[in-house]
Amino acid sequence: xxxxxxxxxxxxxxxxxxxxxxxxxxxxxxxxxxxxxxxxxxxxxxxxxxxxxxxxxxxxxxxxxxxxxxxxxxxxxxxxxxxxxxxxxxxxxxxxxxxxxxxxxxxxxxxxxxxxxxxxxxxxxxxxxxxxxxxxxxxxxxxxxxxxxxxxxxxxxxxxxxxxxxxxxxxxxxxxxxxxxxxxxxxxxxxxxxxxxxxxxxxxxxxxxxxxxxxxxxxxxxxxxxxxxxxxxxxxxxxxxxxxxxxxxxxxxxxxxxxxxxxxxxxxxxxxxxxxxxxxxxxxxxxxxxxxxxxxxxxxxxxxxxxxxxxxxxxxxxxxxxxxxxxxxxxxxx
Numbered sequence: 001x002x003x004x005x006x007x008x009x010x011x012x013x014x015x016x017x018x019x020x021x022x023x024x025x026x027x028x029x030x031x032x033x034x035x036x037x038x039x040x041x042x043x044x045x046x047x048x049x050x051x052x053x054x055x056x057x058x059x060x061x062x063x064x065x066x067x068x069x070x071x072x073x074x075x076x077x078x079x080x081x082x083x084x085x086x087x088x089x090x091x092x093x094x095x096x097x098x099x100x101x102x103x104x105x106x107x108x109x110x111x112x113x114x115x116x117x118x119x120x121x122x123x124x125x126x127x128x129x130x131x132x133x134x135x136x137x138x139x140x141x142x143x144x145x146x147x148x149x150x151x152x153x154x155x156x157x158x159x160x161x162x163x164x165x166x167x168x169x170x171x172x173x174x175x176x177x178x179x180x181x182x183x184x185x186x187x188x189x190x191x192x193x194x195x196x197x198x199x200x201x202x203x204x205x206x207x208x209x210x211x212x213x214x215x216x217x218x219x220x221x222x223x224x225x226x227x228x229x230x231x232x233x234x235x236x237x238x239x240x241x242x243x244x245x246x247x248x249x250x251x252x253x254x255x256x257x258x259x260x261x262x263x264x265x266x267x268x269x270x271x272x273x274x275x276x277x278x279x280x281x282x283x284x285x286x287x288x289x290x291x292x293x294x295x296x297x298x299x300x301x302x303x304x305x306x307x308x309x310x311x312x313x314x315x316x317x318x319x320x321x322x323x324x325x326x327x328x329x330x331x332x333x334x
Contacts, residue, residue: 032293035286043279051268054128061193061270062224066258073195076222078215081120083248090232090240095123096222099198105172114203126227134167134182137207145209149178153186155203193270196223217254237264
């Protein structure tokens with residue numbers, strides 16, 4: 001006669017029904033929790049976490065458009081940046097950057113191709129970044145192209161072994177001798193919308209210099225960001241930039257066919273805009289998965305409770321109290 005609970009009577013490799021239901025509940029719960037946790041981590045990093053800049057909520061992605069030429073987005077030409085920075089009353093700082101490769105040469109070392117950001121006055125100031133060592137280019141240096149440079153932390157560490165004496169050293173960048181005046185902090189990135197064509201990781205930042213007004217209008221290479229003035233709002237900034245764009249379009253023959261419009265949106269919103277609908281849809285999907293997993297676990301618990309009703313009745317008849325049974329049930333459920 002086989003007694004209840006006799007493990008020798010159970011086929012090898014078979015788990016008791018109670019253990020199987022517990023394992024199923026654990027697996028379902030783990031799946032239901034893991035998917036939302038992973039998605040929330042992604043959503044937090046892209047949509048919720050603040051950008052790694054000072055007062056990131058005041059940073060603006062400044063955009064240009066040529067509606068008559070069917071270009072809802074266009075990079076900036078030099079004269080447009082000069083007019084923007086001279087006329088704006090709502091941007092405390094604004095500037096453009098053109099990223100392109102350059103060749104770094106140094107005696108005794110192999111020439112290396114690096115990614116350089118050529119910045120106009122106001123660009124680094126708008127980001128509100130403070131160098132790890134050294135300083136940013138001064139206003140006077142910003143008007144002199146190719147004379148000073150700020151290095152990235154990675155280039156400084158890999159190429160120059162993190163030498164603190166790098167400030168003041170002269171480097172050859174594309175045949176121009178430049179003096180290093182600072183090193184950016186570790187992990188510093190230039191975060192801009194994908195259509196701006198600016199890589200996150202750059203190796204150095206050099207002033208573009210003066211003469212923006214003399215650049216041809218067709219030389220559209222600059223991506224522009226700005227920082228709202230303390231008293232400005234997003235509504236006043238939009239009105240300000242729209243007025244500047246209208247004034248430029250009305251007073252310049254270069255825009256007689258294409259037209260010209262300016263706008264600004266929060267940088268964080270511009271960065272998240274391409275993926276925001278997808279992420280929100282993904283959040284809805286994993287929320288549904290979590291609800292389904294929870295419902296399945298609840299169904300398993302109810303099935304177990306129904307299957308063990310006779311067992312509970314026997315325990316009660318043998319003298320167990322309801323409090324003891326509830327305590328046992330809660331421990332098993334946990």
